[in-house]
Amino acid sequence: MYTKILLSAAIITSSLSASDLLSDAKKADLKPIPSDKKExxxxxxxxxxxxxxxxxxxxxxxxxxxxxxxxxxxxxxxxxxxxxxxxxxxxxxxxxxxxxxxxxxxxxxxxxxxxxxxxxxxxxxxxxxxxxxxxxxxxxxxxxxxxxxxxxxxxxxxxxxxxxxxxxxxxxxxxxxxxxxxxxxxxTLVTPSAYDDFLNGKKNALTKAQKDGLRTFIDKGCVSCHNGIALGGEMNAFNITGTYKFQDVGDFKGDANGMVKVPTLRNITQTAPYFHNGQFWELKDAIKEMGRIQLGTDISDAEAASIEEFFKALEGRKDPVVLPQLPASTSTTPKPDLK
Amino acid sequence: MYTKILLSAAIITSSLSASDLLSDAKKADLKPIPSDKKExxxxxxxxxxxxxxxxxxxxxxxxxxxxxxxxxxxxxxxxxxxxxxxxxxxxxxxxxxxxxxxxxxxxxxxxxxxxxxxxxxxxxxxxxxxxxxxxxxxxxxxxxxxxxxxxxxxxxxxxxxxxxxxxxxxxxxxxxxxxxxxxxxxxTLVTPSAYDDFLNGKKNALTKAQKDGLRTFIDKGCVSCHNGIALGGEMNAFNITGTYKFQDVGDFKGDANGMVKVPTLRNITQTAPYFHNGQFWELKDAIKEMGRIQLGTDISDAEAASIEEFFKALEGRKDPVVLPQLPASTSTTPKPDLK
Missing domain, CATH: 1.10.760.10 (Cytochrome c-like domain)
Known part of the structure; x- marks a missing residue:
């Protein structure tokens, strides 16, 4: 009986905190890929x-x-x-x-x-x-x-x-x-994930660790740039001609304002190395560096690990791609030029 | 009535000639991909x-x-x-x-x-x-x-x-x-074609032009090297250190006997350019050159066109390949080295 009450309380708490998280995610302009096909x-x-x-x-x-x-x-x-x-x-x-x-x-x-x-x-x-x-x-x-x-x-x-x-x-x-x-x-190359299921109302779509990670992600301020459906994709990114430069990697100057696009975080666990110049191989290093440059804050190892755990929920479901059979070249097809 | 008799005669002739062709193909050691899965x-x-x-x-x-x-x-x-x-x-x-x-x-x-x-x-x-x-x-x-x-x-x-x-x-x-x-x-990358259907007994699997082409292919002697299931794939090919050299293209010497492997002719319409050195882009040029070098015979434009028509029957049915989703690299995955 006592156990039962405790369990129920735990479920209610968990349920409440999932609702809070969902509401905070929406406030932070995090948007799911719609589950409705027409939408x-x-x-x-x-x-x-x-x-x-x-x-x-x-x-x-x-x-x-x-x-x-x-x-x-x-x-x-x-x-x-x-x-x-x-x-x-x-x-x-x-x-x-x-x-x-x-x-x-x-x-x-x-x-x-x-x-x-x-x-x-x-x-x-x-x-x-x-x-x-x-x-x-x-x-x-x-x-x-x-x-x-x-x-x-x-x-x-x-x-x-x-x-x-x-x-x-x-x-x-x-x-x-x-x-x-x-x-x-x-x-059409859209990859909905457990994260979308969660934002679309399936409260148990994320693990406890992933929910904690999403909370950290919101609370640390990552969402100030990584928001919208893509968790990125807009030009409100860091100014590479400002206080920080990737001085030793490339000469990219960004746009007219020295800005670099915020990359999407969807499938980020599968797209190393990171940043516009491929400078970092480890997600935790990239996360901590972004905290330092963009947010002016220290992200601890534990916080970085928590955010990384959340990123696993962004691994998307990819529709099977059947390899196309290409038409054969003809006598008028321009020849390859390897020089 | 007269028309009917003529038609029947034509069918019998066509049927007989298909049987002859089939029997000649088998004599020439042309073998189909078995239609029986176990086989x-x-x-x-x-x-x-x-x-x-x-x-x-x-x-x-x-x-x-x-x-x-x-x-x-x-x-x-x-x-x-x-x-x-x-x-x-x-x-x-x-x-x-x-x-x-x-x-x-x-x-x-x-x-x-x-x-x-x-x-x-x-x-x-x-x-x-x-x-x-x-x-x-x-x-x-x-x-x-x-x-x-x-x-x-x-x-x-x-x-x-x-x-x-x-x-x-x-x-x-x-x-x-x-x-x-x-x-x-x-x-498992095996591509049965209309040609196999024909050799496996389906007499109408080939068009008239393709049957004529197969006949030309056999009669000109192409089958002396291009035989077996692959229509090639063995080492009875031409001796590049002999009378003929692709002098200006590469320095390939062949095997210890100066021999080059006979390539398969399956899907040959889709694999230009031709020969071990990719010297020819046009099938008809490759066919005529092989006649000259290998068979010591002239293959006319009409004969080459007929053989090329037969080659269309070698375009195989390819099982759909669903693109695999590869596992993500980890921190211990050896890094790419582009140098």
Missing amino acids: LLKLIDNPKNPITDRKIELGKKLYFDPRLSKSGFISCNSCHNLSEGGDDGIPAAIGHMWTANPHHLNSPTVYNSVFFASQFWDGRDPHLEAQAQGPMQAAPEMSATPEHVAGVVTSMPQYVADFKGAYGKDVKITFEKIADTIATFER | LLKLIDNPKNPITDRKIELGKKLYFDPRLSKSGFISCNSCHNLSEGGDDGIPAAIGHMWTANPHHLNSPTVYNSVFFASQFWDGRDPHLEAQAQGPMQAAPEMSATPEHVAGVVTSMPQYVADFKGAYGKDVKITFEKIADTIATFER
């Missing part, structure tokens, strides 16, 4: 180019096609690897002719990038459609001209048929249309 | 390390894991791309630090490689298990030491659990065991 579609869709199954399938092919690069060896998936955390796991992105990113910038994850308010580390593009045009052309990435990309795609009857199927028979297969289609696929 | 398993299995679902799944993860390479950027799938024809579509293989294969050797397809009597262009290994050890270590490919590969795999609890699940709790996770597991996955 989610509204969030990720592009009204100018609505998502359809045919566009997704075609976009997936293009995403995995290394022939869009100058060398024929590098695809979107090379650096934004869907088998890893949606990135490449190396400090600075590498590309055509093994060239490292000249500013020593780390490849950001493509998963949940649809929720970012801005794309690229300097936030220069707001939309995935514009973003997708960048790496294909960048000399140290895929190093292709728009003409090469369009030339590759239009040289294969299967791709032409796919574009007609996706956009209608009068479609013009331009570089921009190709990038738009890749972006459509990327818009 | 197929017996052909592709390794009695020393029997295929199981768990080994296949684990092998697939390893096949797609770029962290097995020194740089963390190159996986088996980079050069033997399952989205393309099981190869990379570039003349000479490229790898660590963008190094081209020093002998200008073309990446062979992994699809149906289980049917090859020997692996590598010089046929130096008979089995996929031995083959899989090569590219991981080769300096211009994945450039990893066996210690690196084993170190990466054993650093991740999920991989360790996967190995225990596949081989039992006392498994020793060595470089050799890792290569064996990759090979197990590769053994």
Whole structure:
């Protein structure tokens, strides 16, 4: 009897504290990926180019096609690897002719990038459609001209048929249309997690340690930048020309105001190394460093470990990706150029 | 009535000629991939390390894991791309630090490689298990030491659990065991096609043009080297130190007898460029060149086109490959080294 009362009290306390946590999370502008499919579609869709199954399938092919690069060896998936955390796991992105990113910038994850308010580390593009045009052309990435990309795609009857199927028979297969289609696929790469289940009202979706970690995450002030659906993705990040510089790693200057985009924390346990310059391999080091630079506060080892525990709840459920079968090159497909 | 008789005669003729073709194909040692699953398993299995679902799944993860390479950027799938024809579509293989294969050797397809009597262009290994050890270590490919590969795999609890699940709790996770597991996955990459359906008795599996092409293929003597299940894969190929040299492309000397392996013709429409040195982009050029060098005969444009038509019947049905989700690196995972 006594045990029973105690247990009930514990359940009530736990339940109450979960409610508090939920309410505090909402106050801190932490938002879940909606569990309702229609609501989610509204969030990720592009009204100018609505998502359809045919566009997704075609976009997936293009995403995995290394022939869009100058060398024929590098695809979107090379650096934004869907088998890893949606990135490449190396400090600075590498590309055509093994060239490292000249500013020593780390490849950001493509998963949940649809929720970012801005794309690229300097936030220069707001939309995935514009973003997708960048790496294909960048000399140290895929190093292709728009003409090469369009030339590759239009040289294969299967791709032409796919574009007609996706956009209608009068479609013009331009570089921009190709990038738009890749972006459509990327818009669907959304990974809901236990954290979302919790925010969506499933109180026991998080372990006790994860709830404690979320509490620490809120209380230490991490949420001042890592908020919204992506827990990041906006330009309210630290000023690298200010008090702190990653002086020895790259020469990245951020945007016009010296600002760097806040990265998402979703799947963060799977996307080491960390920061725009890939400086830290250990999450606890990254957490403590952010406390010091951004929040002007010491985050203890125990607090960092608690926050790291919460990050495990951000490991998302990834829809199975069936590897596309790419159409075969034809005699008019531009040849790979490895130089 | 008259029409009816004529039609029946045509059907009988067609049926008879299909039977002749089938019988001639068998005489020429052309063999189908068995349609019977058990019979197929017996052909592709390794009695020393029997295929199981768990080994296949684990092998697939390893096949797609770029962290097995020194740089963390190159996986088996980079050069033997399952989205393309099981190869990379570039003349000479490229790898660590963008190094081209020093002998200008073309990446062979992994699809149906289980049917090859020997692996590598010089046929130096008979089995996929031995083959899989090569590219991981080769300096211009994945450039990893066996210690690196084993170190990466054993650093991740999920991989360790996967190995225990596949081989039992006392498994020793060595470089050799890792290569064996990759090979197990590769053994399953078999692509039956319309050609197999025809050889297995489905007389209308091939179009008229494809049957004519098969007839040309047999009559011109291509089958003297391109035979067996793989339509190739043995060492009875041309002697590159003999009358003909690809003098300007690479310095590959073949095996001890100057011989080069006969490549498979399965999915050949998807694996340009052709020959061990990737010299030809067009199938018809490759076909005519082989006639000249190997058979000492002229193959006309019409005959080459007919053979090429037959090759379309070798485009195989590929089982859908769901992209694996790789375990996250840990603090003990060897760091990528891009130099």
